[in-house]
Amino acid sequence: MANTMFASKIASPYSEALLQLGLNLYLKEETSDTQIFFQIIFDMESLLTILKMTPVLENYLANPLVTDKDKKDVLNKCLTKNTSPTTKNFLMLLVDKKRIGYLQSIIQTFLNKAYDFVCLKFVEVYSALPLNQDQKAQLVEKLKILLGPEFTSSKIYYSKINITFLIDKEILGGFIIKVDSKIIDLSLRGELECLAKQMEVSLLG
Numbered sequence: 001m002a003n004t005m006f007a008s009k010i011a012s013p014y015s016e017a018l019l020q021l022g023l024n025l026y027l028k029e030e031t032s033d034t035q036i037f038f039q040i041i042f043d044m045e046s047l048l049t050i051l052k053m054t055p056v057l058e059n060y061l062a063n064p065l066v067t068d069k070d071k072k073d074v075l076n077k078c079l080t081k082n083t084s085p086t087t088k089n090f091l092m093l094l095v096d097k098k099r100i101g102y103l104q105s106i107i108q109t110f111l112n113k114a115y116d117f118v119c120l121k122f123v124e125v126y127s128a129l130p131l132n133q134d135q136k137a138q139l140v141e142k143l144k145i146l147l148g149p150e151f152t153s154s155k156i157y158y159s160k161i162n163i164t165f166l167i168d169k170e171i172l173g174g175f176i177i178k179v180d181s182k183i184i185d186l187s188l189r190g191e192l193e194c195l196a197k198q199m200e201v202s203l204l205g
Contacts, residue, residue: 007105014099015110018090023117025086036084041114043079043087048107050078062101071095121147121161126168126187127175136165139175147179 018040026037051058057078061071075091094100115121123143125131131139143161168176173188 007102008109010099010102011105011109014094014102014106015113018106018110019113019117021086021090022114036086039082039084040087041111041118043083044107044111044114046080047078048104048111051104051107058101058104061095061103068095071100075100118160121179123147123161123163124166124178125163125175126166126171126178128167128169128171128173128187130167131165131175136163139163143177 022037022040057074060066060074072092072095075095076088079088079091091100091103094103094106099106125139140161140163143163147161171187171189174186176187177184
């Protein structure tokens, strides 16, 4: 727990610095700068995937016996030709500041803040059977209203909702919606379980 708290404390100022740099580019009028901000997000998403798939990489970056040059060489191999120079410079700075060992925490904190800024919501929809295009479109519109900021009119939508449609034959009918850590159970299975609990309470009463 202590290590996690320390990593979070380290991640906060660096992730905030990258976010502010990205926002400065985003808020400028030049289209190319706007694209740079989103490219930074894409870069960080790719790096986070690499780190999660290869835990040995973060251990290598955190190893004080490995030279800064070797760490930078490894990081450069993880980058693509589309990687933003801003992203590359930021990673090199983390190496110089001896903070590259906290890269995963820094990236995750940055992405959480960036997603909040662009109002991006990741949603998973589970249904017993595949939904057709009309059903998906209707559900997307309802979710835009449902997930809209509480302090504004329901007509103000999040700018983007990233929805993944999944099949779960155990839910019988209807669907289950998962938004971050929240679950909205609109399935027949959920209704039956709720009914069973109500009947149990009635019988015990």
